[in-house]
Amino acid sequence: MSMVIQGETGDWEMVIGLEVHAQVTSQAKLFSGAATDFGRPPNSQVSLVDAAMPGMLPVINEQCIYQAVRTGLGLRAVINLTSVFARKNYFYADLPQGYQISQYEQPIVGEGEVVLDMPDGSTRRVGIERLHLEQDAGKSLHDQHPTKSFIDLNRSGVALMEIVSKPDMRCPEEAAVYVAKLRSILRYLGSCDGNMAEGSLRCDANVSVRKPGEGLRTRAEIKNVNSLRFLQQAIEYEARRQIDLYEEGGQVVQETRLFDANKGETRSMRSKEHAHDYRYFPDPDLLPLTLTPAYVSAIKADLPELPDQKKERFVREYCLTPYDAGVLVAEQANADFFETVAKGRDAKLACNWVTGDFAAVMNRLGRSIEDPPVTAEHLGQLIDLIADNTISGRIAKEVFELMVETGQAPAVLVEERGLKQVTDSGAIEAAIDAVLTANSGKVSEYRSGKDKLFGFFVGQVMKNTGGKANPALVNDVLRKKLEG
Numbered sequence: 001m002s003m004v005i006q007g008e009t010g011d012w013e014m015v016i017g018l019e020v021h022a023q024v025t026s027q028a029k030l031f032s033g034a035a036t037d038f039g040r041p042p043n044s045q046v047s048l049v050d051a052a053m054p055g056m057l058p059v060i061n062e063q064c065i066y067q068a069v070r071t072g073l074g075l076r077a078v079i080n081l082t083s084v085f086a087r088k089n090y091f092y093a094d095l096p097q098g099y100q101i102s103q104y105e106q107p108i109v110g111e112g113e114v115v116l117d118m119p120d121g122s123t124r125r126v127g128i129e130r131l132h133l134e135q136d137a138g139k140s141l142h143d144q145h146p147t148k149s150f151i152d153l154n155r156s157g158v159a160l161m162e163i164v165s166k167p168d169m170r171c172p173e174e175a176a177v178y179v180a181k182l183r184s185i186l187r188y189l190g191s192c193d194g195n196m197a198e199g200s201l202r203c204d205a206n207v208s209v210r211k212p213g214e215g216l217r218t219r220a221e222i223k224n225v226n227s228l229r230f231l232q233q234a235i236e237y238e239a240r241r242q243i244d245l246y247e248e249g250g251q252v253v254q255e256t257r258l259f260d261a262n263k264g265e266t267r268s269m270r271s272k273e274h275a276h277d278y279r280y281f282p283d284p285d286l287l288p289l290t291l292t293p294a295y296v297s298a299i300k301a302d303l304p305e306l307p308d309q310k311k312e313r314f315v316r317e318y319c320l321t322p323y324d325a326g327v328l329v330a331e332q333a334n335a336d337f338f339e340t341v342a343k344g345r346d347a348k349l350a351c352n353w354v355t356g357d358f359a360a361v362m363n364r365l366g367r368s369i370e371d372p373p374v375t376a377e378h379l380g381q382l383i384d385l386i387a388d389n390t391i392s393g394r395i396a397k398e399v400f401e402l403m404v405e406t407g408q409a410p411a412v413l414v415e416e417r418g419l420k421q422v423t424d425s426g427a428i429e430a431a432i433d434a435v436l437t438a439n440s441g442k443v444s445e446y447r448s449g450k451d452k453l454f455g456f457f458v459g460q461v462m463k464n465t466g467g468k469a470n471p472a473l474v475n476d477v478l479r480k481k482l483e484g
């Protein structure tokens with residue numbers, strides 16, 4: 001998918017690359033044993049290493065290496081058996097070391113890819129340039145005191161994976177789908193919880209525009225966008241700003257910009273001309289990190305089924321459309337719920353219920369799949385009752401609402417409330433006879449050629465039986481009676 005934007009001077013296209021900072025799921029920080037829990041009192045999870053006390057030495061946390069390798073494999077990427085930690089030097093109040101330990105020329109993970117599942121059912125590949133491990137900085141709090149800023153170092157030294165894409169995206173929607181898919185993969189792997197609101201997943205967008213067929217033009221980087229909606233708005237705004245600038249005869253300068261969500265616009269933060277020269281150099285406190293092929297293959301052998309594989313299996317095993325399968329596998333808990341419902345049943349029907357009425361009730365009640373309004377077992381039983389003709393599809397919707405209200409099993413509700421479908425042909429015949437007698441005028445009209453009245457008769461019979469008559473039987477018997 002490529003989106004062409006019409007300008008005064010002809011067509012333009014967007015070129016988008018994303019850098020995602022994903023917080024590694026780990027009990028301890030990248031180079032210290034301090035805890036990483038979110039929302040603890042300020043400065044309560046800070047070791048001497050994180051506070052950069054003189055003489056402290058970083059010690060690599062093996063769990064973070066394991067998570068980075070797992071993630072690299074999940075992105076079908078090259079794992080570099082040797083990687084190097086480097087110091088990225090800059091001054092900021094929330095960075096007590098005066099440098100961030102990151103990886104520069106030799107990251108732990110090289111090129112890979114993410115497959116985007118677009119809403120129209122098509123797929124698109126976005127290349128991954130690299131993934132490297134680095135420390136997070138602390139946090140400056142500017143809103144606690146009228147004249148002072150406070151520093152919270154709880155986040156200082158927490159492990160991040162910086163995942164850099166190639167500039168392969170061409171519209172804001174692709175960027176949002178990319179981040180959502182990346183998040184899904186990370187959550188399947190358990191290497192990052194993907195919580196954008198808590199800052200576990202932060203997104204920088206590199207945006208440039210060009211005439212179709214041209215090489216790359218100068219890009220601007222939009223920093224720290226924390227929702228998919230803002231990401232799309234920011235890219236949209238930034239591309240338009242650059243096009244307007246070019247068309248007025250101006251030039252785009254390479255710079256870092258911030259998205260102001262209240263105004264819906266990006267504004268300049270610092271220009272790269274004055275940008276830091278970070279003076280990267282290998283951290284003398286850390287040896288190059290070397291992995292054995294056996295270590296990597298053991299992790300590979302232990303990978304869970306990931307969204308792409310699960311989607312493919314759902315299409316194959318359950319005959320779902322790629323779109324339906326893509327929706328179901330985005331969250332592992334949803335996929336598991338669906339599989340429990342679908343097991344041994346009509347998968348298409350199960351899919352319709354899970355993505356339809358069930359999803360709607362979840363939204364309405366603000367419930368999560370971990371705390372569903374109806375259990376997978378009960379939803380499955382409801383589908384069984386439809387399949388064996390105990391209830392019609394229409395009554396099933398009524399039963400479903402009762403299940404949500406009462407938490408009871410569908411069979412109990414159907415029994416208690418007398419919702420069983422009438423399949424007794426004697427009872428249906430009687431109901432039909434009553435309708436035909438009461439509408440003898442319409443019967444004559446029908447018999448003299450007004451076929452459309454058939455639906456009216458069906459409607460009357462269903463109404464008089466409280467919707468419980470088996471529709472197929474009603475059709476059958478009614479046709480015979482009217483023609484006889």
Ligand code: MN
Pocket residue numbers: 021134162
């Ligand atoms: Mn970074």
